Amino acid sequence: MFTNKKVIVGLTGSVASVKGLSLCLALRHCGFQVRVAMTRSASKFVTPLTLSAVSTERAYTDLWEMQDAQAGEVHMEWASWAEAIVIAPCTASCLADLSHGLYNNPVTLLASNMKCNRWFIAPAMSQNMWEQPAVIENVSRIKSWGATFLGPKGGSVASGGQGQRMLEPNEIATYLNAITSEKGE
Numbered sequence: 685m686f687t688n689k690k691v692i693v694g695l696t697g698s699v700a701s702v703k704g705l706s707l708c709l710a711l712r713h714c715g716f717q718v719r720v721a722m723t724r725s726a727s728k729f730v731t732p733l734t735l736s737a738v739s740t741e742r743a744y745t746d747l748w749e750m751q752d753a754q755a756g757e758v759h760m761e762w763a764s765w766a767e768a769i770v771i772a773p774c775t776a777s778c779l780a781d782l783s784h785g786l787y788n789n790p791v792t793l794l795a796s797n798m799k800c801n802r803w804f805i806a807p808a809m810s811q812n813m814w815e816q817p818a819v820i821e822n823v824s825r826i827k828s829w830g831a832t833f834l835g836p837k838g839g840s841v842a843s844g845g846q847g848q849r850m851l852e853p854n855e856i857a858t859y860l861n862a863i864t865s866e867k868g869e
């Protein structure tokens with residue numbers, strides 16, 4: 685699927701977004717070119733500047749900044765550049781956005797311009813959130829459209845309670861690297 689190994693990493697508003705830096709580094713280590721998009725909530729946990737430093741372009745947090753006088757609509761260029769978007773961590777809120785076609789931040793806007801079979805989603809949330817009927821339905825809907833879910837893994841979370849943890853950056857990078865040679869549409 686990844687003949688050119690070009691991937692967008694999308695970060696959303698979970699504490700696990702601090703793993704975004706390691707994820708970008710792990711993907712680069714596997715030979716991927718990486719661009720980063722974030723939600724405003726993700727930027728509460730990790731700065732765009734940090735993510736910009738480990739990707740090939742600036743990390744966007746505002747879709748209205750993804751417009752360039754020379755380059756035009758940056759999100760369109762990014763969506764055609766990338767072979768996949770990895771949303772890691774993916775919040776319950778982002779799952780709802782994707783499930784219902786709400787594309788009002790850089791992460792979902794980019795996803796909306798890519799086929800669903802190019803979406804790789806690594807959720808992270810509390811156990812209570814994960815068991816909400818809305819979340820269960822949203823996961824099921826998004827899966828039915830061809831997206832791939834990576835994890836989550838049950839266990840203790842940063843807040844101290846039990847929850848569904850984002851897969852580790854190395855596990856995500858290894859998975860994506862392993863499907864590098866597979867053919868996609």
Ligand SMILES: Cc1cc2nc3c(=O)[nH]c(=O)nc-3n(C[C@H](O)[C@H](O)[C@H](O)COP(=O)(O)O)c2cc1C
Nearest residue numbers: 696697698699723725726775776777778808809810
């Ligand atoms: C400290 C803190 C931690 C949070 N952790 C999570 C989380 O792990 N998973 C989740 O789905 N939402 C979490 N939330 C809630 C999301 O940040 C919130 O729903 C937000 O609107 C998500 O926006 P986004 O999906 O656009 O990033 C957390 C909120 C706070 C304040």
